Structures are given as structure tokens and as C-alpha cells.
Amino acid sequence: MKAIHYSVIPGNSFGYILLLGILGALTTVGMGAAYYMEHNGHIVTGMNNQIVWGIPHVFAVFLIVAASGALNVASIASVFGRSLYKPLARLSALLAIALLAGGLAVLVLDLGRPDRLIVAMTYYNFRSIFAWNIYLYTGFFVVVGVYLWMMFERRMNQFTKIAGFSAFIWRLTLTTGTGSIFGFLVARQAYDAALMAPMFIIMSFAFGLAMFLLVLIPTYAWTHRDLGDVVLERLRKLLGIFVASVLYFVLVYHLTNLYITEHHGVERFILLDGGVYTQVFWIGQMLIGGLIPLLLCLTPLGRPRPMILLASTLIVIGGIAQIYVIIVGGQAYPIEIFPGKEVTSSFFDGFTTIYQPSIPEILLGLSGIGITLLITTFAIKVLPFLPNSLADKDVDPDFTGQVDATSVSPTESAAV
Amino acid sequence: MTHLLAMAQRLAGALIITVLLSPLVIADSSVPKPEIPKAKGDQCVEDTDYMRRNHMVTILHQRDETMRSGIRTKKHSLKNCINCHATKTESGKLSVLGDKGFCQSCHTYASVTVDCFSCHSSTPEKNADLNLKASKNNPHQAGLTYKRATDLSKKDKKALSQSVSVTITETKNNKAADNSRSGQ
Amino acid sequence: MSIGRRDFLKAGAIATTATALAPGINLIELAAARSPEQAASAVNRWGLLIDVNKCAKGCTACVDACRKENGISDEGSPTTDAQWIRKVTTKDKATGYEQAFPVMCQHCEHPPCVDVCPTGASFKRKDGIVLVDKHICIGCRYCMMACPYKARSFIHEEITDQSHNAPRGKGTVESCTLCVHKIDRGDGSTACADACVDENHKAIIFGDLKDPRSEISRQLKAQPSSQIRADLNLNTGVRYRGLS
Incomplete structure (x- = not known):
């Protein structure tokens, strides 16, 4: 195999400036919205005392989960020694950091008192999974940063492997922490399941890889x-396997609940008569985010690049739908x-909140x-994250000189 | 060379002018000092000088004592501050806020946000009895001269260790009592 | 060491001796009001006993009293307005049997809201009262996700004219304080309990669960009572009688 050469992108084309402008505008508008929410209070949102976590949390959790998964490509290269993925490792780590930064920004700006961020950094309750996560998130930046340094x-x-291994362990822990935010909640019927942690990990694989391809x-x-x-x-097929795994976890989660009579109410709500939440589950999560991408990733139908992009986009939409069902749907069903x-x-006890x-x-x-995307777009201009050629x-x-896209090497199937 | 000299001369000139004019400039642009309204009573719970510099520390300490332990001594409480220091605002209401209010006038001058009154009432209590002198049994009267652990005298240390042991036996007994009483 | 501290320790020691004696033979009254400089201690555990059968249908005296006492304003937005105490009506799905009674923060011994709070703003005082330290609450609402009783409210907008009894403001979470300001003052009751007595219903008894001589402890010992979601083993400080 040839040596890999990395270089920065020129970043002076009209298209590049336009892209930066669009992303900058999107970010600025979001910051303005956060200021508006902070100034007026959460009364200007759709959130209330029944749905206490809403759209900001859906996006934040999606991005944080995807952050951990975006590191997957780098992990396959460094930890499992697949040299095909090695040239992608830098971009993979960059995207992981950028996704986490985006997710955390949203999470923090939705706080009732974002001005007290310093309090969150100085007062800790170590029984709180949130408090653990503050360490896990900041640590993730450090660990992945070091990993990038080793690669650059x-x-x-020579230390890339050990740094990559640390990052791999760290992000598994991180996603366990994110899943446990919900898994450790005894109060609500839809949560309170140890399955949440591994399910979030497998979700992170799919969401992260989809974002990476996009x-x-x-x-x-x-x-x-x-x-x-x-x-x-290879990435497409890997994505297909991840999507299948997510579907498997969703199946087990719902089958468990369907078996346990205590959970029949919430299952009926999500699967049958929850109105918008049922629709988001079946159409958003299962069809758009599950079955169609599965078809595109595992059959020759999805081989053309537009189809790979389509599959990845659908997985992102479906992922957001899935987290919407978990977070918002889980709250809309009244606490028993x-x-x-x-x-x-x-106080709307026993009342399904819309x-x-x-x-x-x-x-x-x-x-x-x-x-x-702003961080990513800017970073590839200032540091050589991208290989000259893939x-x-x-x-x-x-x-071997022939392009045979269908062949999967024995080493590869082992990695999968 | 002459060019450089000329530049240095000009620079020096500019400097001198700036220094000479600075008092004027500062006087012109300065924010007027706040007129701090007079409070009820003869004197504050601590020296005025101390309070000017450290009132936030005093209030913060009392805040945690009250919030966490339910200690509600009046001397350093925010309510006590407000009861004495509230003045009539333009709307005729008694408050420590308002342009000429005790808290706000000075905080505006110092450009420091007051975070107390988004939650706390800024008006005095209706039946406020002014508590300027601390009660005799108030351990928080010593709030200004708190000792660090390293500064403790032998006597203090002994007392402290005793207090710890007392607490432990208390907890044990309480647990036993709990069990016998509520049957859990 | 100041006198106050020593006095406190002495009181603690006496309390210890008192509790160590056989139940019923107490030398001093433990529930006696604390002086302002004395910290709340684990000698007490404050709680409520709510008799569902005595709670009158349609009566909301306790709710109204709470709102007045703690200055809970009506901002005109039912989904976002705070409710520290509410009247809940339950109807048995199988039999159709109806009951109505007040529900508030249950002041758990093992409160899930305290476990999940990242900053420690949600805390349990030594005497069992679960509170929010709004000074360090960052408004993340994780406690609202964790509370099995839906007892907490988030303040969604700016609030003015707060009561002196209960400081509260935008962007933080709050819930029933068990009228902590009254307890610290030595009133020996809560606004809701007082109001219920005024209405002559006497469905709410406030008292010290750790003092065997208190009205609440004697009532609890004499007759059956239950906790809401007892299956969660949170050992609530608010108990119910007659809850079907």
C-alpha cells in the first residue's frame, strides 16, 4: 500500500465561502433563538411541565450519540487494524469532536439558567448521571484530541494504537452514560430499562457512520x-449491519415491554394509538430510518453514490425520529x-400531552x-485532515487493478 | 536618522499631551458616583467598610446556612438587609432596587449584575422588626473571623472531635429509633 | 467554639439520650421549636398524613392556601404554571370507585430527584424535607424527568412580586417545600394542613415521623396507611390513609 498524503483544502472557492456563510447563518440564527428563549423564559417554547425535554434535547442527544459513533471509522483502523480505514481516521475523529460540540452547545443553551454554566462545572453531585456525563463529554474532547495529535x-x-484504543473505550463509556440518562429513570414507563445503554451504543454506530458518509x-x-x-x-454494508442491529434492539425492547403487562399501556401508546408519536415511530423511525436504509445498504440497489447519500440522510432523519419517540413520546405518555x-x-395527570x-x-x-458542520468545514481548511486521494x-x-465493488475480503468480514 | 528622530519627538509630544489632558478626560467621561441612600437605624450589622467590600461573602455564607441547614438568624440575612435598606422608589414602593435604590444604584455604578432579585422579593417584610444587634447565641456572628482547620486551637480541635463522635452515636441511635418506630 | 454551637451539641446529646431510652419515656420534647441559630437535624423527620376519606370533594382549600402562602401566581398558562400541590381524582378502571385527594412532593427518604441532580441543587435536608437550592439550580429539568409523583414545576417565565416566604424565579425548578419557612419558625404546621383544619375537614396532619408521641406517629401506628408507589421503596414522608 502506498503512503497516504494528507493536505488542507484550498477553501477559497465561491462554493466554500457560500457553505461557510450558510452554516454560519444557521448557527447565528440558533444563537439568536437561544437568547430569545433565555430572555423570555421557556414559555416561548412548546415545552411545559408535562414535556420538560423537547426538540433541543432531541437534537442534542442525537448529535452526542452520533459523535461517539463517528469515531467508529477511526476505531476500526486503529483498534482493529483494518488499514483500509486508516486514511479516514483523522476525519472520523474530527467529526466526532465537531458533533459533540454541536450537541453540547444545544444542550447547554436550552438550560433554564445557561448563565450558570460555571455552576455546572463547580458543583457536582456524583450520584447524578448528568454529572458523570459532564466528565465523560469534556474527557472525550481531550481523549480524541490526543488521538488526533498522535495521528498528525x-x-x-507509534502511540496511535493506544490512543485510539483509549478513545474507543471512552466513547463506549460515553454512550453508555448517555443511554443511562434514560435507562436509570424509574419514574417513567418508557424508560427504566438497562437495555437503553447498549441500544444507544448501537444507535451511535449507525447515526455516526451516516453522518460520516454525509x-x-x-x-x-x-x-x-x-x-x-x-x-x-464497505462502509455502506457496515452501515446496513448497524441499521439492522438498531432494528434488532428496538424489537427486543418492545417485545420485552409487550410481555410485561405493566408496560402494555405505554406500548399501546407508542405502537398503536399515540397519534403523532405512533406515526413518528412507524413512519419516521421504522420505515424511513430502518427498512428503507436497510434495503439500500444491503442490496445492489443502493450502490450508486446518490443512493448512499440517500440512505445516510434517511438514517439521520430516522435517528432523530427515534430519539423523538424515546424522549418526547416517553414523556407524552402520562406517568403512572x-x-x-x-x-x-x-396538573394534567393521566393526560396525554401533545x-x-x-x-x-x-x-x-x-x-x-x-x-x-461549521467546525468541520473550517477545520479541513486549516489542518490536513483529508487524504489527497481515497x-x-x-x-x-x-x-488488484480491477474495481470489483462487491468483493469483501476475508479480513473485512471478520471485522464486521 | 532624522526621520526617526522626528517620529520619536512626535510620539513623546503625544504622550505628554495625553498625560496632561487625562484628568480632564476622566473627569468628563466619568460615571457619577451613586448617592447611597441612608438606611434605617444607626449602624449596619457590620462596619460599613467591611460591608462595602464583603457583603456578598456574608450574604453567600448565610444563604447556604439557611438553604441547607435551616439556620435563620436575622443578622446577616438578605431579608434583614432589605428591611433596613429599602427606600421609596419613584412608584412609591419600598425597595432596594430602582435607579436610586440601595442595591441597584451601586451595582449599576460598579457594573455588576445582582442575581438576588429575580427570585427574592426586593421589598421589606410587612412586620419587619429591625435586627441590628446579633443575638448572643449566634455562632454566625463569628462569620467574619472564621478559622481554618489549621488555625484551630487544641481546645477547638478537641471540641470538634467530640462533636463528630456525638453525631455518630446520634445517627446510630436514630436509625435504631427509626426501625422501632415506623416499622421499616 | 461559640455558646450556640455548644448548646446545639448539648441538645443533640440530650436528644440522643432521650431517644436511647425506651420509646414513650422521653425526658424532653424533641419536636420543640429550634432556635434560629440551630440547624435542622436528623432528630426530626417531617411528614404529612392525608386521610383520603376526610378529604372533601370539590374542596381546594389546601391548594389555595399553598398558593397564597408561597406566592404561587397564576400566569394564565395552565400547562406551564407551577403547581406545588394539586387535587387528584382517581377512578378505579375495574370498579369505577372514585377518590379525590391532594398530591404534592412526597418528601422521599431516597428521592430520585436528588440522585439525578447534576449540581446537587436538589437536596434533602437533615430533617427529611426535599428542597431545590435555586441558587445553584441550572434548570436542566432532569429532576422533573426522575420524579415518580410529577411533583415538580419549572418556572417558564419571569415572575414578580414573590412572597417573602418562598423566593422563586425564572429558569429554575421548584416544588412543595413542606412550608419549610414555617417549620423553621416553629409554627409546627403547613399552610395546607392549617387550611384543612380551618375548613373543619382535618384531612391533613403535619408532624414529626420520628417522634413517637406526635399526633402523626400515633395515628400512623394505630391505623393502616400507605404510600403512593410504595413499590418504588422510596419511603415517602407523605403518607395516605384510605387510599384504595
Whole structure:
């Protein structure tokens, strides 16, 4: 295999400036929305005392989960020694940092008192999973930062494997922490399941890889760099396996609940008569985010690049739908304070809440994606994250001169 | 060379002018010092000088004592501050806020945000009895001369260790009592 | 060491001796009001006993009293307005049997809201009262996700004219304080309990669960009572009688 050469992108074309402008505008608008929410209070959002976490949390959790998954490509290269993925490791780590930054920005700006961020940094309750996560998130920046340094600095290359391994362990822990935010909640019927942690990990694999492909393919097309079919084909199939795994976890989660009578109410709500939440589950999560991408990733139908982009986009939409069902759907179903009773009160006990997100909170959520892509777009101009070429002949250790996209090497199938 | 000299001369000239004019400039642009309204009573719970510099520390300490332990001594409480220092605002209401209010006037001058009154009432209590002198049994009267652990005298240390042991036995007994009483 | 501290320790020691004696033979009254400089201690655990059968249908005296006492304003937005105490009506799905009674923060011994709070703003005082330290609450609402009783409210907008009894403001979470200001003052009751007595219903008894001589402890010992979601094992400080 040839040595890999990385370089910055020129970043002086009209298109590049335009892209920066659009992403900058998206971010600015989101910051404005956050200021508006902070100034007026959460009364200007659709959130209330029934739906306490809304759209900002959906976007934040999606981005944080995807952050951990975006590191996957780098982990396959460094931890599992697949040299085909090695040239992608830098971009993978960059995207992980950028996604986490975007997600955290949204999460923090939605706080009731974002001005007290310093309090969150100085007062800790170590029984709180949130408090653990503050460490896990900041630590993630450090660990992945060090990992990037090991990859960038030739003299440090020998430590890449150990740094990559640390980052791999760290991000598994991080996603366990994110899943446990919900898994450790005894109060609500939809949560309180240890399965949440592993399910979030497998979700992170799918969401992160989808985001990675959504950045990789356009970047290489727009900068006129070669991107071979072999690496894309492997990533596509990997994505398919991840989507299948997510579906498997969702199936187990719902089957468990369906078996346990106590959970029949919430299952009926999500699967049958929850109105918008049922629709988001079946159409958004299962069809758009599950079955269609599965078809595109595992059959020849999805081999063309537009189809890979389509599959990745659908996975992102489906992922956001899935987290919407978990977070908002889980709250919309009333807390069972009195099992076996119909409950009414002035405080909406026993009442299914319809959440109507307002424009500012949607803008805040979207700005998380803006921040992520802004960081990525800027970073590839100032530091050499991207290999000059990802053409098959340059990156595929088994390259034979023929482009045969369907072949999967024995080593590869082992990795999967 | 002459060019450089000329430049240095000009620079020096500019400097001198700036220094000479500076008092004028400062006087012109300065924010007027706030007129701090007089409070009720003869004197504050601590020296005025101390309070000017450290009132936030005093209030913060009392805040945690009250919030966490339910200690509600009046001397350093925010309510006590407000009861004495509230003045009539333009709307005729008694408050420590308002352009000429005790808290706000000075905080505006110092450009420091007051975070108290987004939650706390800025008006005095209706039946406020002014508490200027601290009660005799108030351990927080010593709030200004708190000792660090390293500064403790032998006597203090002994007392402290005793207090710890007392607390432990208390907890044990309470647990036993709990069990016997509520049957859990 | 100041006199106050020593006095406090002495009181603690006496309390210890008192509790160590056989139940019923107390030398001093433990529930006696603390002096302002004395910290709340684990000698007490404050709680409520709510008799569902005595709670009158349609009566909201306790709710109104709470709102007045703590200055809970009506901002005109039912989904976002705070409710520290509410009247809940339950109807048995199988039999149709109806009950109505007040629900507020249950002041758990093991409060999930305290566990999940990242900054420690949600805390339990030594005497069992669960509170929010709004000075360090960052408004993340994780406690609202964790509370099995839906007892907490988030303040969604700016609030003015707060009561001196209960400071509260935009962007923080709050819930029933068990009228902590009254307890610290030595009133020996809560606004809701007082109001219920005024209405002559006497459905709410306030008292010290750790003092066997208190009205609440004697009532609890004499007759059956239950906790809401007892299955969660949170050991609530608010108990119910007659809850079907």
C-alpha cells in the first residue's frame, strides 16, 4: 500500500465561502433563538411541565450519540487494524469532536439558567448521571484530541494504537452514560430499562457512520479528490449491519415491554394509538430510518453514490425520529402514579400531552448541526485532515487493478 | 536618522499631551458616583467598610446556612438587609432596587449584575422588626473571623472531635429509633 | 467554639439520650421549636398524613392556601404554571370507585430527584424535607424527568412580586417545600394542613415521623396507611390513609 498524503483544502472557492456563510447563518440564527428563549423564559417554547425535554434535547442527544459513533471509522483502523480505514481516521475523529460540540452547545443553551454554566462545572453531585456525563463529554474532547495529535505528529504515530484504543473505550463509556440518562429513570414507563445503554451504543454506530458518509462523499466531490468505490462499498454494508442491529434492539425492547403487562399501556401508546408519536415511530423511525436504509445498504440497489447519500440522510432523519419517540413520546405518555386508575387533575395527570415545538427551539436544535458542520468545514481548511486521494489504488491493500465493488475480503468480514 | 528622530519627538509630544489632558478626560467621561441612600437605624450589622467590600461573602455564607441547614438568624440575612435598606422608589414602593435604590444604584455604578432579585422579593417584610444587634447565641456572628482547620486551637480541635463522635452515636441511635418506630 | 454551637451539641446529646431510652419515656420534647441559630437535624423527620376519606370533594382549600402562602401566581398558562400541590381524582378502571385527594412532593427518604441532580441543587435536608437550592439550580429539568409523583414545576417565565416566604424565579425548578419557612419558625404546621383544619375537614396532619408521641406517629401506628408507589421503596414522608 502506498503512503497516504494528507493536505488542507484550498477553501477559497465561491462554493466554500457560500457553505461557510450558510452554516454560519444557521448557527447565528440558533444563537439568536437561544437568547430569545433565555430572555423570555421557556414559555416561548412548546415545552411545559408535562414535556420538560423537547426538540433541543432531541437534537442534542442525537448529535452526542452520533459523535461517539463517528469515531467508529477511526476505531476500526486503529483498534482493529483494518488499514483500509486508516486514511479516514483523522476525519472520523474530527467529526466526532465537531458533533459533540454541536450537541453540547444545544444542550447547554436550552438550560433554564445557561448563565450558570460555571455552576455546572463547580458543583457536582456524583450520584447524578448528568454529572458523570459532564466528565465523560469534556474527557472525550481531550481523549480524541490526543488521538488526533498522535495521528498528525509523525513522531507520535507509534502511540496511535493506544490512543485510539483509549478513545474507543471512552466513547463506549460515553454512550453508555448517555443511554443511562434514560435507562436509570424509574419514574417513567418508557424508560427504566438497562437495555437503553447498549441500544444507544448501537444507535451511535449507525447515526455516526451516516453522518460520516454525509460529510465524506460531498467533501470529496466538491474538492475534486478521488474517492474509490471499495471503501464506500464497505462502509455502506457496515452501515446496513448497524441499521439492522438498531432494528434488532428496538424489537427486543418492545417485545420485552409487550410481555410485561405493566408496560402494555405505554406500548399501546407508542405502537398503536399515540397519534403523532405512533406515526413518528412507524413512519419516521421504522420505515424511513430502518427498512428503507436497510434495503439500500444491503442490496445492489443502493450502490450508486446518490443512493448512499440517500440512505445516510434517511438514517439521520430516522435517528432523530427515534430519539423523538424515546424522549418526547416517553414523556407524552402520562406517568403512572396510580396504576390501575384513571387519573385526572388540574396538573394534567393521566393526560396525554401533545407537544408543539415552537420555531425558536427548532432553530436552536438545527443550529447544533450548523455548529458541527461549521467546525468541520473550517477545520479541513486549516489542518490536513483529508487524504489527497481515497482512490482504490491508493488505499485498498488488496487492490488488484480491477474495481470489483462487491468483493469483501476475508479480513473485512471478520471485522464486521 | 532624522526621520526617526522626528517620529520619536512626535510620539513623546503625544504622550505628554495625553498625560496632561487625562484628568480632564476622566473627569468628563466619568460615571457619577451613586448617592447611597441612608438606611434605617444607626449602624449596619457590620462596619460599613467591611460591608462595602464583603457583603456578598456574608450574604453567600448565610444563604447556604439557611438553604441547607435551616439556620435563620436575622443578622446577616438578605431579608434583614432589605428591611433596613429599602427606600421609596419613584412608584412609591419600598425597595432596594430602582435607579436610586440601595442595591441597584451601586451595582449599576460598579457594573455588576445582582442575581438576588429575580427570585427574592426586593421589598421589606410587612412586620419587619429591625435586627441590628446579633443575638448572643449566634455562632454566625463569628462569620467574619472564621478559622481554618489549621488555625484551630487544641481546645477547638478537641471540641470538634467530640462533636463528630456525638453525631455518630446520634445517627446510630436514630436509625435504631427509626426501625422501632415506623416499622421499616 | 461559640455558646450556640455548644448548646446545639448539648441538645443533640440530650436528644440522643432521650431517644436511647425506651420509646414513650422521653425526658424532653424533641419536636420543640429550634432556635434560629440551630440547624435542622436528623432528630426530626417531617411528614404529612392525608386521610383520603376526610378529604372533601370539590374542596381546594389546601391548594389555595399553598398558593397564597408561597406566592404561587397564576400566569394564565395552565400547562406551564407551577403547581406545588394539586387535587387528584382517581377512578378505579375495574370498579369505577372514585377518590379525590391532594398530591404534592412526597418528601422521599431516597428521592430520585436528588440522585439525578447534576449540581446537587436538589437536596434533602437533615430533617427529611426535599428542597431545590435555586441558587445553584441550572434548570436542566432532569429532576422533573426522575420524579415518580410529577411533583415538580419549572418556572417558564419571569415572575414578580414573590412572597417573602418562598423566593422563586425564572429558569429554575421548584416544588412543595413542606412550608419549610414555617417549620423553621416553629409554627409546627403547613399552610395546607392549617387550611384543612380551618375548613373543619382535618384531612391533613403535619408532624414529626420520628417522634413517637406526635399526633402523626400515633395515628400512623394505630391505623393502616400507605404510600403512593410504595413499590418504588422510596419511603415517602407523605403518607395516605384510605387510599384504595
